[in-house]
Amino acid sequence: MSLDPLALYDLYARYGALIDAGEFDAWLGLFAAECSYHIMPRENWERGLPAGLVYCDSRAVLEDRIRALREANKYNIHTDRHLVGLPRTVGDDNGAALVEAPFAVFQTEKEGESRLFATGLYKDRIVAMTGELRFREKFVLLDTFAVPSLLATPL
Amino acid sequence: MSLDPLALYDLYARYGALIDAGEFDAWLGLFAAECSYHIMPRENWERGLPAGLVYCDSRAVLEDRIRALREANKYNIHTDRHLVGLPRTVGDDNGAALVEAPFAVFQTEKEGESRLFATGLYKDRIVAMTGELRFREKFVLLDTFAVPSLLATPL
């Protein structure tokens, strides 16, 4: 499966922008009907430990999670800013493209300080559905295990 | 109005690179003859308050501002490094394309420390003039109101 690079760039640009804008319904629309969303620290991934910080193995669970985040977010008011590097296709598997992209997320607290929140690598499976690219699997490999326990917005 | 994505990417790459290189005349050349340049903190924008940190509503005012910045810069010696995320077209209006791109600016002081200076979102209007893309409106939405008062270089 060979993806149009420009369509891929647009998908990742929208992915980060929709989180930062708080448009979570549109963000969910970037996922396939059957999808998963994982956040895992690098330590666990390198040791083959399955435990992740966030594990949503269906779209229903991901939608629930987003609803919960919106509630939690009322008590952790901040804004996100995603910078996603150029994605690249590294292989394919069963009709899905394996795509990787580095990212950094910056957060700004109510007091006005902007700071680095997290860096990592997206390791995703992407499918084309009726001409549009969608995430079948979103795997967020975090560079650190030491993220604040309250992940109030998706990464 | 539909823009060539690669021309758009090139415009944003040049926008950041020319500031970082201190090539402000070439940077001004990225703006249309009729143009505006605003910097506004997110708080004001979300509340509909018009007050911005920088407000240039014509090219003459923007050119003046750049001249003033160059003077101020003599007393605030630093270097900038812009990282601009992938821009995406989100709509169009009256022959202009509405384009958004996230950014982070890092500054390095004379003592040699590099640090995060600001993050935000460009929300721009872009027109095609004789085959070249130009900024009709540059709107810099800053994630924080707490930037140092002396903005010695454009964002």
Next chain:
Amino acid sequence: MSLDPLALYDLYARYGALIDAGEFDAWLGLFAAECSYHIMPRENWERGLPAGLVYCDSRAVLEDRIRALREANKYNIHTDRHLVGLPRTVGDDNGAALVEAPFAVFQTEKEGESRLFATGLYKDRIVAMTGELRFREKFVLLDTFAVPSLLATPL
């Protein structure tokens, strides 16, 4: 010499990703058989001083350096995350394209803290070899002279 922008984007995406993944043999494969790799702080570059932090003027020297880094890395365990901005071609010289791209490198220490490590500008010469783009010269212009003396991985 006119490069395909998408091939150029892919080259820079791979450049950063292969360092972050520790795949240094594949990373070396992005360089031409005759190549150089320099890291120079901005101060020296602006004053025309030739002294750099790293100076490899042949592929053999670069390969040696990478071997040494791998040894040193055992005592400075960290992970890198490169964010490379959109590259742009700024000229050409003797069959090589002159290409620039801004970058930020974040590091995560064993204790789990992710932080900004360095920012700068790649100023490279790129050639096309049997259909593939390769670095003839990689010039890493660092925004600061104050990087830790132990550069345990390439920038």
